[in-house]
Amino acid sequence: MTQGRPTMNDVARSAGVSLKTVSRVVNGETTVAPALVARVREAVASLHYRPHLGASMLRRNDRRTSTIGLLLTDVGNPFSAMLHRAVEDEARPRGVYVLTGSLDEDPDRERELVRAFARRHADGLILVPAGPDQGYLALELPDGVPVVFVDRPAAGFPGDTVLTGNAAGAAEAVRHLIGYGHRHIAYLGDLARIATARRRLRGYLGVVEDAGLPPTVVGGLHDTAAAEASTLDLLRRTQPPTALFTAQNLITIGAVRALRRLGLQHAVALVGFDDFPLADLLDPGVTVVAQDPAEMGRAAARALLKRMDGHTAEPREIRIPTTLIPRGSGEIPG
Amino acid sequence: MTQGRPTMNDVARSAGVSLKTVSRVVNGETTVAPALVARVREAVASLHYRPHLGASMLRRNDRRTSTIGLLLTDVGNPFSAMLHRAVEDEARPRGVYVLTGSLDEDPDRERELVRAFARRHADGLILVPAGPDQGYLALELPDGVPVVFVDRPAAGFPGDTVLTGNAAGAAEAVRHLIGYGHRHIAYLGDLARIATARRRLRGYLGVVEDAGLPPTVVGGLHDTAAAEASTLDLLRRTQPPTALFTAQNLITIGAVRALRRLGLQHAVALVGFDDFPLADLLDPGVTVVAQDPAEMGRAAARALLKRMDGHTAEPREIRIPTTLIPRGSGEIPG
DNA sequence: TTGAAAGCGCTAACAC
DNA sequence: GTGTTAGCGCTTTCAA
Secondary structure (H helix, E strand, O other): OOOOOOOHHHHHHHHOOOHHHHHHHHOOOOOOOHHHHHHHHHHHHHHOOOOOHHHHHHHOOOOOOOEEEEEEOOOOOHHHHHHHHHHHHHHHHHOOEEEEEEOOOOHHHHHHHHHHHHHOOOOEEEEOOOOOOOOOHHHHOOOOOOEEEEOOOOOOOOOOEEEEOHHHHHHHHHHHHHHOOOOOEEEEOOOOOOHHHHHHHHHHHHHHHHOOOOOEEEOOOOOHHHHHHHHHHHHOOOOOOOEEEEOOHHHHHHHHHHHHHHOOOOOOEEEEEOOOOOOOOOOOEOEEEEOOHHHHHHHHHHHHHHHHOOOOOOOOEEEEOOEEEOOEHHHOOO | OOOOOOOHHHHHHHHOOOHHHHHHHHOOOOOOOHHHHHHHHHHHHHHOOOOOHHHHHHHOOOOOOOEEEEEEOOOOOHHHHHHHHHHHHHHHHHOOEEEEEEOOOOHHHHHHHHHHHHHOOOOEEEEOOOOOOOOOHHHHOOOOOOEEEEOOOOOOOOOOEEEEOHHHHHHHHHHHHHHOOOOOEEEEOOOOOOHHHHHHHHHHHHHHHHOOOOOEEEOOOOOHHHHHHHHHHHHOOOOOOOEEEEOOHHHHHHHHHHHHHHOOOOOOEEEEEOOOOOOOOOOOEOEEEEOOHHHHHHHHHHHHHHHHOOOOOOOOEEEEOOEEEOOEHHHOOO
16 A cells, blocks of 8 residues: 655655655745646545655755754753753744754763764754863864754854853842851852852852951862761861851752751751752741743744855844842841 | 765775765674775864765664654753663663653644654654654654553553553552541642643542542642642632642642642641652651653653563553652641 | 756775 | 666756
């Protein structure tokens, strides 16, 4: 019955017209007699003909696939997932579909995925950079394929960049704690390679120094367990801090666990960077500086689609502000 | 400088060999003299040649793109996101990449996305069905493109199906509550179209009836707010239940909020279907019947890849068991 | 307005 | 081992 799917030629034969006429109808050209259009449409329907995008792409001049690539830290984490959803929502009305992949902070994986998506003729890329340098993009990507960077600045390749107010958000958190009378505020975070972490630390240090307070920095925390352990150590010191600023999601949760274990959750103040579900249901509710991943995704997708439409201008830097959400843990006086 | 990217012909000219020899080298065929291989490799590198997958696909017999489509309820929700990640992890070592999309329980959207992915020559699909019938797949998909269904059974198209033990999990939750002495256990859930919800309700009803207990069913709950309101109503009745079984994530959270507001969180027992982050940090910890989205994703991807490898056998039904995780709220005696 | 021929970049089939 | 020829399904170019 089916020996491969039907081609334009099959449709042409079935409709009694030439191949080219079918092509014209399928592509919505208006220079075809209505009677022929109808015959072709009928044949298309009865044969269940679907145009072969690859073949069309090969011959066409514009060579668009209406597909973009989205390279995230980890498609499974809630932050990435919300960003992903926002990108899809912007792309959907344009008939643009999304290839996705997780980089796990691995620069090799970043380049591998870029190459894979380039081979699949993505019209553009949205990238949360894992590596320190994106110069390779010039080699992997055909000319004219735009890239928008998200959450971290890129190096070596031009593109719009969507960033959160990392330093500003951290500064706001620390100022909030100072406003409640705290004079000894500790920073818990991941000081690693990642530019994001450094910016948050800078925000903390700036405010603490301006206020003439002693900085306490605990770095190198990558997961909940490490954060919990470090927080326990910190609070058992002879001069423990009266307030904590945790620079990331998982670290905040580790700190909450530690405070519980010591029964200090109503005694030591806490503000975390990044919101998380149910933060309001804990006791006390956890005060956070929330990012807006959905807005970041929307902004990135809009910037990319604009470039794909031929918009050429100097790469822009788009900054999405953070919001401090007081829920109790950050309003414990010092 | 760049007038389009280089083709195999450019490489052949640059290396002083024939087009076909380049093709052989690029495709890793072993019947080429080492000296020529080296010359071709060099030319490939210096010209930054990248093979044109579309053209290759067009001519090749097997016509594979090493791309699969993943159609989820909502890429932004944690359950879908974890499933997505597991699929990616299975596909990655095979050099298979993933097109993703959200259906939002909309059958039209389901068909639209299937068509879009088929046009992009996905080698296979993993689908969380939104609509009641998947018969259209036979028209939209080329012959031989396998589909694996996840989380819900499909109709009208053959394919492996990965399901959670919905009825069994619900039954276990209710039995757990009965084991703690409860005789009046209410069901809160979404009774809508969705097969999943009906199965959970069936699990509840089966156990309750077998135990000779009166069923109390509150349905039509779609979000946290509705669940909170309904729970409040329920607990203010003259004969309130002593235990709640909430059939879904968001409903569980709504119920938790309601119990808090009434100060009953240590008096009324609660078991929820679906785990959620921080369930253990609440007071009391929330006992749940946990699904395993990662295992569902792995199973689906493995089944799909096997079919893509030519495995032909009767479609299988793969059932991923649930796990009851006691954390406190389900162990309050009745 | 419609059609015939050429060819996009690549690989299958068959020479040499 | 290597090269030549034909052609995948479609759009371009140009002629009718």
